[in-house]
Amino acid sequence: KNQVEQSPQSLIILEGKNCTLQCNYTVSPFSNLRWYKQDTGRGPVSLTIMTFSENTKSNGRYTATLDADTKQSSLHITASQLSDSASYICVVSASGGSYIPTFGRGTSLIVHP
């Protein structure tokens, strides 16, 4: 069964600090991995998307990495801001015609001033 596990479940950091969120998956055959940011009461917004051949992708202060061999991804947030407080969701899609992506449960990040 395809699964996406995220850790930690929640994280509290001080403004200005860096943090790294983890995503492990068992989706096969792998097509792409996406990271979304979901603010409270809003819909998810795409941060990055990576395919099998991509190791790193950045979007401003957000940098995602992918290790397809170990089936792990991380999202690194640099110089955190209060506006980074949100849930970060890892989503993995399989190739081969399935349109059903597998969502992780998300990591809740709180940035304190």
Next chain:
Amino acid sequence: NAGVTQTPKFRVLKTGQSMTLLCAQDMNHEYMYWYRQDPGMGLRLIHYSVGEGTTAKGEVPDGYNVSRLKKQNFLLGLESAAPSQTSVYFCASSYSIHRGQETQYFGPGTRLLVL
């Protein structure tokens, strides 16, 4: 360019009542999706559509029906609401599922409470 919009934003139903949630997108996307999000769980796909006039079941389709009569609209229907359908419903759309075009754009969500 409004992106993806959802109507209504919030609704309270009694058990057994019916309702339709409307999703509209103005990005000319082929693919549209309906998800539900429950506390402590990831988003789960209810139904999806790969083009006008087509629909397919997702991960948790029971108790829901959908229609895609127009490319820009995707309707989610609950024929007989149950308390287990209390959730936040998100609609999303994407241009394609192929490389470089897979990004899904989400609406703001509809909060449904079934008493």
